[in-house]
Amino acid sequence: MRKLLRHWEFILLILLVGVFILMSNLSPYFLNLRNLLDSTVHFTEKGVIAVCMAFIIISGNMDLSVASNMAMSAAVMGIAFRSGIGIWPSALLCLLVGMAGGLFNGLIITRVKLPAMVATLATFSLYRGIAYVLLGNQAITGYPYEFATLGQGYFPGTNIPNQFVIFIALAVIFGFILHKTTFGRSVYAIGNNEDACRYSGLPVDRIKVILFTVNGLLAGLAAVLLTSRIYSTRPNIALNYELEIITAVVLGGVSIKGGRGSMIGVVLALFLIGASRFGMSLLNIPGQMMTVVIGLMLIIAILLPQLLDRLSGKQGKTA
Amino acid sequence: MSRKLLELRGISKRFPGVVALDNVEFDLKAGEIHALVGENGAGKSTLLKITTGVHQLDEGSIFLGGEPVTFNNPLDAKKAGIAAIYQEHTCFPQLSISENVFMGHPLVSNRLQRIDWKGMHQRTKQLLQELEINLDPKTTMNMLNVAERQLVEIAKALSLDSKILLMDEPTSSLTIQEAERLFAVIRRLRDDGVAIVFISHRLDEVFELSDRITVLRDGKYIGTKDTKEITTQEVIRWMVGRSMDELYPKKDVPIGGELLEVKNLARHGEFREISFTVREGEILGIAGLVGAGRTEMARAIFGITPLDQGEIWLNGERTKIKSPRDALRHGIAYLPEDRQDHGLVLAMDISQNTTISILDRFKYRLLNKDQETEITEKYIELLSIRTSGCTQLARNLSGGNQQKVVLAKWMATEPRILILDEPTKGIDVQAKAAVHTLIGELAEQGLGIIIISSELPEVIGISDRILVMHEGRIAAEFKRDQATQEGILQAAIGRSGAEADAV
Amino acid sequence: MSRTARDKTKFTLTNLSVRRETSLLLFTLAVILGVTLHSPRFLSWGNFHSIFLDSAIVAIASIGQMMVVMTGGIDLSVGSGLALSGMLVGLIYKAGIALNPYLALLLGGLIGLGLGSINGVLVVNGKIPPIIATLGTMSIYRGLIFLASDGQWVSAHEMPSSFIHLARGTILGIPNLLFIAGLFYLIFYFFLSHSKTGREVYAVGGNLEAAKVAGINTDKINRIVYSVTGLLYGLCGVLWVSRFASAQPDTATGFEFSTVTAIVLGGVSVAGGTGQVTGVLLGALLISIIENALNVTQTNPFWKLAIQGIVILVAVSMDGIVRRRQGTKVVREEQL
């Protein structure tokens, strides 16, 4: 059992294959490359954030504000666009606002020394509130045609959605940083024992600020992608995304306590959730059911390693 | 002799990487004070915690009044009439003294099970008065100083009216007067038939107070004797396993130029008016009671907490140290007191721990396995770390080897000044000797070394010069040849200072 | 430490808790004054009547949230749990069963108790960080409402008037809701200040290790705290449906933030170990006043969410800073 646990990625792969077999038996439309590729857009926006969220959770932190940050950045983009500065400058602004939101999180966590959970719980409410204040009940639409290529288009000469290409590229880059650089090593170390890292002279606060800022930047990027896909901006976009992102990361084998996890696991978990979601939509299962499923998955993903440990007999007592 | 109230037979307890207790024997009679002594990390506290059900034993058995018992939690022990004062303070900072004293067993009145606040305050006042402490029972704990908190812990244990009272270093932060008052209470309890276990570092106290003495070393049971039948010298030999002069072979190292000078350092509520220098090849010992501000001072010099005031000069240049990173850049390293929480990342392996402070020296900031292994193997050999290899997790090393890994981490940064905070706490005798030898060798290479230690023989044995801190200030300075345990202890408890023991 | 230095800390500290409540009261009065100057009809009896009624429900649920936060946790499922128990009771009426209103209240409480116990088990036995566990149950409970109700409302005409009367009626001229809130205030005041278990809640929040050593069953206390919170929000769910005479799938979305805001305003430290029912009551009142003021002054009502975020942020930061000044240990991160 312990060996199996160490190969969590392997379990995920088996689950993924299982979902594929099950779904393709239940629906004839499932096992179609084109459909499958198209379905990836439903998780790539979340995936773009998940690659950095993995760093944040591995470092023993948490960012609950990402979805709200997406809404806030998208709202600013919408308003900027409506004021006539053009779509691409507006998109750039969106990235900057997202980044600023992340930076603000990082600063209150490191300067005011609030636990990340508490700080981002507050900005979760604040950023969503700002989105509402900016847009009220209205929606912004009428984005130009060329903007849609980003979220809806395909990589030139292929059937692969642009979004998916962006996601994979980011996953590769972030995976490299996590596993092959001293920065990644520091992130693991901080997640295992932050105090010891401070005493060892690692720039713990700087690393945290970087992580939260990048997470915000990616939330901005996700907001651009989402807007370009759904072609409109409302203050309630991306509701509950943080839940699904955190679920994917934890399901991917990242320890909620920090210090453990791999990028490949996170990517596999995203695929797993994406395939389940796609399959369930083919079966006409209501979206609300999906929320329940995601919530259950989150809890089970955290409980499972513990249960396996308990089953496999003795494991070091709780500290 | 009177009957045995409590017996511990063949007790063993393991923590990850440490055998804290190995087949230990202990017994306690009604109406006696039984002292339990041993160096830091010998396993005294662990034995106490096993007796009160905080920890569960791995092997062995406990008999209470001749009957075998198992305590699954502190409540079981409490119900069986065992009260304890733990070494770590266990207070509720936001709650009042009364409530701290009675937590878990409050006085309740009438049918509603309403808490009897008035009664609790009254009883607490009484208990405090017995200890001659003049504090309002309604004061919250976070307003008290370390000594006062310690006294409340004692009041808490007394409030239970138990037949067995266990005390883990109850005097470690008390002044002589406060300790004397405590001793009077302890003697009275003994005369009332209470059985008392008294754990202490200070042998003079042990000889003054106890009827019997049991010695532990490296988690092993060494022996038990009536206090009248044993001398201090013998107890020390039992504790350290050999005589003093074999233990600290001090090398004569030429002392060079000034490396570090601190002037008038202060941090509110922790320490003040701290000035001293350290020279090349010099070992500066810092002694003092727990809570005297030694660790706090070291942490501030290393940049973990900010200084309120004062100057740090390195090699004749004024330097600002704002973070451990700054400190490392200037060649200062600090081996923290708490090896497991501050020294190591337990879940990572030896090589990851060894290179953690030099990560930004890697080319392009890319991890390089070969280079890491090379560095780590060098230090494994140099420090003779006993391990299966570079990839063994720090968690699975013994205490002594863990400490060597922390040392390896700091040596890898090639520091000029090394601050060591209780470097031999909780490690076995061999490892201790190895660490002492290593400290000598580092001094020989021209490092300036500051060593904070609560083991007086260690500070005296190893240092060229000794500063003694008391209530956040330097109370005295001794040259190597002037230093005596007696003199240092007097200074540490504020005897020689101008303002004695004001509470 | 010198005598004078310590006396000074003593001086500021003893005043701290008193100052907290007075300053909250003063701030509340300032808000009332400001809003009244802007739109005089704010200060009418009718308006305040509705403020009190609004705050009653927030206050009851916040008492639970306070206990959870006091032990170093948080309950994000308050809004969903409240809506779920409300909806289930509503569905019973919709099905045409003429349930006695008091039984309905009891039933709602029991449902809540069940939901809260699930949280307790996840946190205590599953060792899941409270914020994550309740984030999960928040969406599960919300999803269950949709599944149970099929996305439909239960509206006024489907409920008997005796049920609607539950929250809207009066006893001796006092609105039932206020009466109920007052009752809970007294019960929990007694529980937290004068019962053994209540004091143990403070102990667990103040220092978990010390609480264990003192022989307190800390797991039991933690489970109790989440379960009682569930019970309270279950009751609130029924009262909510009765007061607004409708049960909707998105009832009380974001309500958990109102409770968190109320308690941090009321002086509860997110680091655990401190909190008073009185403060929380005042906090709940202030939230309802602000909310009402946004309406009365015809400000964009969406400000509410942003204001809550800011209030939480500021209150929590202040709390952290004060704590660090005092030198007590800051926030046990792992707990949250």
Ligand SMILES: Nc1ncnc2c1ncn2[C@@H]1O[C@H](COP(=O)(O)OP(=O)(O)O)[C@@H](O)[C@H]1O
């Ligand atoms: N909770 C614990 N987890 C891991 N190791 C521990 C724990 N408590 C004590 N130890 C280890 O057990 C040994 C004995 O410690 P202790 O009983 O505290 O010694 P003493 O009280 O004699 O100084 C030490 O090596 C210490 O590091």
Ligand SMILES: [Mg+2]
């Ligand atoms: Mg000890």
